[in-house]
Amino acid sequence: MEDIEICHCNNIMKSEIVKAIREKGLSTVEHVQEATTAGTVCEGCIPDIEDILNEVNPG
Numbered sequence: 001m002e003d004i005e006i007c008h009c010n011n012i013m014k015s016e017i018v019k020a021i022r023e024k025g026l027s028t029v030e031h032v033q034e035a036t037t038a039g040t041v042c043e044g045c046i047p048d049i050e051d052i053l054n055e056v057n058p059g
């Protein structure tokens with residue numbers, strides 16, 4: 001998987017978000033915000049966080 005910066009406000013990489021989702025069983029954007037701080041500033045990366053949640057938690 002290509003690692004890219006998802007949240008530019010807080011410099012959070014995709015790999016960090018995926019790891020948090022897997023290790024902590026996160027299922028919502030709010031969980032990801034609490035666990036990683038991604039998506040907590042301008043909120044512009046929230047659609048990307050949703051895509052990652054769908055990718056890691058299919059169905």
Ligand code: FES
Nearest residue numbers: 007008009041042
């Ligand atoms: S890019 Fe993630 S909160 Fe701004």
